[in-house]
Amino acid sequence: MERQSVTDSSVELRLCRVDAVEEGEALRVEIDGRPPLAVYHVDGEFFVSDDTCSHGEASLAEGSVDGAEVECPWHSGKFCLRTGNAVNFPAVTPIRVYPTIVRDGEVFIKSNQEQS
Numbered sequence: 154m155e156r157q158s159v160t161d162s163s164v165e166l167r168l169c170r171v172d173a174v175e176e177g178e179a180l181r182v183e184i185d186g187r188p189p190l191a192v193y194h195v196d197g198e199f200f201v202s203d204d205t206c207s208h209g210e211a212s213l214a215e216g217s218v219d220g221a222e223v224e225c226p227w228h229s230g231k232f233c234l235r236t237g238n239a240v241n242f243p244a245v246t247p248i249r250v251y252p253t254i255v256r257d258g259e260v261f262i263k264s265n266q267e268q269s
């Protein structure tokens with residue numbers, strides 16, 4: 154379900170309920186027409202990134218969450234969930250991260266309409 158923002162050209166996309174993601178875990182979310190996303194729950198905060206690792210085709214939601222970093226399940230590349238930067242070899246290319254909103258027990262991201 155998409156919700157149009159009244160303040161700018163971005164849209165809010167509803168991803169999941171907050172209780173669908175355990176503390177210290179991640180959840181893969183698929184939305185029609187977009188690359189899969191990963192929702193992370195870290196110390197009461199939620200982060201969202203593209204789910205596919207930039208080094209290969211691994212699902213980062215299947216990786217290990219360690220603080221505000223996720224370790225890829227395939228080759229142990231690591232990414233910062235705040236910036237998307239690769240912080241551990243062999244991952245060197247950042248992943249996309251999204252501004253995340255928690256409201257009414259649901260997790261949303263802001264995403265420009267032209268992003269796909």
Ligand code: FES
Nearest residue numbers: 206209225228230
């Ligand atoms: S596929 Fe993620 S580090 Fe290689």
